[in-house]
Amino acid sequence: MSGYRRLLPVAEKAVAHAAGMMRHRSPGTLTAKGERDFASQLDYAIEREVRAFLRDATPEIGFLGEEDGVRGTGDMQWVLDPIDGTANFVRGLPLCAVSLGLLHDDEAVLGVIEAPFLGNRYAATRGDGATVDGRPIRASGTTRLSDAIVAIGDYAVGADAAARNRPRLALTARLAEAVQRVRMVGSAALDLAWLAEGRIDATLTLCNYPWDMTAGTAIAREAGAVVLDHDGSAHHPGSSVTLGITPGLTEQVLALVGEALREG
Structure with a gap:
């Protein structure tokens, strides 16, 4: 078991909360982020709540969010996309997810991704393998x-x-x-x-x-x-x-x- 595995329950709790917000709340007001791009009110709300939870649970780890940027410093950093696939989410397409990773010295060492409308949660920590809904997974053996x-x-x-x-x-x-x-x-x-x-x-x-x-x-x-x-x-x-x-x-x-x- 890697040393990062102790942080996995924290990450899973944060992602579960965010996924629940996606399932039960509407996108709200849309804010333009440039031509043909936008963030929803819910993107910002999820990021604020997850950032606050992680700050309390792991004050020694910094944070980078898509919408509000960096908070805190250090060699470890949580990295959050509150709604990956906002355009899909706003249109009611189920292909969207919460994505929370951990960087340590710029290496991705932990990840939790939940697709709230597909019912799947993917997770991994470095050295411990990857799972979907607790079941081990492997990349394909395709060669052609x-x-x-x-x-x-x-x-x-x-x-x-x-x-x-x-x-x-x-x-x-x-x-x-x-x-x-x-x-x-x-x-x-x-x-x-x-x-x-x-x-x-x-x-x-x-x-x-x-x-x-x-x-x-x-x-x-x-x-x-x-x-x-x-x-x-x-x-x-x-x-x-x-x-x-x-x-x-x-x-x-x-x-x-x-x-x-x-x-x-």
């Missing part, structure tokens, strides 16, 4: 692109969206020619959780925000998947992209992404 289901991250919106979408569109086209199916779920946390569970074989997001990726990275790695930057180096909070891949497809997927980035 033609057998692979691959998720891609949302297309860019806001400033310079056209330029930022060129490599995304190039990657989509290359995947469409090579893999069994391409999926766009709209929740990076669920993409990484499903990679860990073997439901999909890769998830490719051509950007990187810690609140989206920390929990899922910890879970996917503990399930045997790899999470990399575009050059094949280990993914970390400063990486430019987030590539989660089942091991048997790593080289093939990295080659496709490299081609798309050069083309875009």
Whole structure:
């Protein structure tokens, strides 16, 4: 058992509370965060309540939230996306989640992701394996692109969206020619959780925000998947992209992404 496992009940309690808020409250007022992007009133409410709970439970650990930023300092930091997939949540689509991870010296060492409307909770701590609803999970054994289901991250919106979408569109086209199916779920946390569970074989997001990726990275790695930057180096909070891949497809997927980035 790793030393991080003592923090798992704290994280699970925080996430369970947030998921309950999602199930029982409406999104409320929407606040623009740029062109075609927004946060809901509930995003802010969940973040405030989870931050306060974690501050009381683990005062020695800092906090980073998507909506209100950093609180506290130190070599360990909780990282929260209060509602990953807000656009889905607002429209009543069930593909959304609470995502709470823990960074230690910029390494994802713990993750809890709960999908309130799907009834699943994913969890992992470094060295202890990954679970869904308490059951151990492993990444798939897929080795051929033609057998692979691959998720891609949302297309860019806001400033310079056209330029930022060129490599995304190039990657989509290359995947469409090579893999069994391409999926766009709209929740990076669920993409990484499903990679860990073997439901999909890769998830490719051509950007990187810690609140989206920390929990899922910890879970996917503990399930045997790899999470990399575009050059094949280990993914970390400063990486430019987030590539989660089942091991048997790593080289093939990295080659496709490299081609798309050069083309875009």
